[in-house]
Amino acid sequence: MASGMLANHNKCIIDQIVEIIKNNIENPELDVNYIADQLHLSRASLYRKVKPYLSIGIHELITQIRITEAIHHINNDTSIGEIAIKVGYQHPDTFSKVFKRRIGKAPSQLKSRNMANIQLPMK
DSSP states (O other): OOOHHHHHHHHHHHHHHHHHHHHHTTTTSSSSSHHHHHOOHHHHHHHHTTTTTOOOOHHHHHHHHHHHHOOOOOEEEEEHHHHHHHHSSOOOOHHHHHHHHHHSSSSHHHHHHOOOSSOOOOO
């Protein structure tokens, strides 16, 4: 395979990873091993293929997509516990800790201030 075709193939894998994450966002078992299994790769092969294209790890990407999705649910009439489950966290406390570490505010703070439409930096 020519190097240009190989680069396109690996970028396609990134798209597949993002699609797997988004399609399985509610699954608390979603992790690097789950993604590797879905792509029929070993965990090591998966990391080797995506390392040149991602500035973050796959686990970090999963968390980032989950938190971004959670932000979209904040202003709905959905409770924090329901949001946690929708984005793959079994325990609302764990979700709140991860959210606060990433965003700098607890999800309840954003919900009470109706701030979910604000673009927040990911930490």
